[in-house]
Amino acid sequence: MDALPLETQHFKALSHPTRHRLLFALGEKPATISQLASALATRKGNVAHHLRVLQEAGLVRPAGTQRVRGGVEQYYERTARAVHLPSEHYAAHLPTAFRAIAEEIATAQPDPLLVLRYLRLTPAQAARITETLEAIAHETQDAGPDHPRYGLLLGLFQPAGD
Numbered sequence: 778m779d780a781l782p783l784e785t786q787h788f789k790a791l792s793h794p795t796r797h798r799l800l801f802a803l804g805e806k807p808a809t810i811s812q813l814a815s816a817l818a819t820r821k822g823n824v825a826h827h828l829r830v831l832q833e834a835g836l837v838r839p840a841g842t843q844r845v846r847g848g849v850e851q852y853y854e855r856t857a858r859a860v861h862l863p864s865e866h867y868a869a870h871l872p873t874a875f876r877a878i879a880e881e882i883a884t885a886q887p888d889p890l891l892v893l894r895y896l897r898l899t900p901a902q903a904a905r906i907t908e909t910l911e912a913i914a915h916e917t918q919d920a921g922p923d924h925p926r927y928g929l930l931l932g933l934f935q936p937a938g939d
Contacts, residue, residue, distance in 0.1 A: 787834050787835070790831050791836075791860075791870060794876040795817070795819070796827050797873065798880060798881065799817070800837070800860070801928065803854055803855045809853070810824050837854065839851055839853060840853055878930060903935075910932070910933060917929075
């Protein structure tokens with residue numbers, strides 16, 4: 778389960794912030810519709826609908842079942858550890874992704890670290906920062922299920938007009 782480059786079928790699936798939040802929630806471990814509904818404080822029918830859209834797009838898949846009180850619950854998992862949005866699609870899809878990220882950050886415990894800073898950089902400095910952020914994003918190993926889960930949002934951008 779590595780990074781998934783986004784293709785056309787993924788864009789519609791990612792056009793709703795609830796679907797981003799479901800992917801965030803499934804980042805820790807597989808979960809059932811009931812577990813996801815509880816984690817996102819929403820109805821099971823809402824979760825089932827959005828999971829179906831994500832599954833049809835190939836972003837989540839069934840991950841086994843478990844018998845519960847005479848019934849069977851289906852577990853779901855992400856198909857990739859990360860999703861990469863090509864830069865040519867940023868304008869159309871970043872607002873939805875950022876809404877979902879904002880909802881996650883708003884409820885984060887303890888206080889999240891958020892820094893927005895503008896700097897003037899040489900091309901070499903920008904390349905070095907980009908390389909460092911790439912290493913943090915792709916080379917940092919998960920510490921395992923006995924440790925708290927953290928969200929990681931990294932970026933370096935040159936504002937339009939500069």
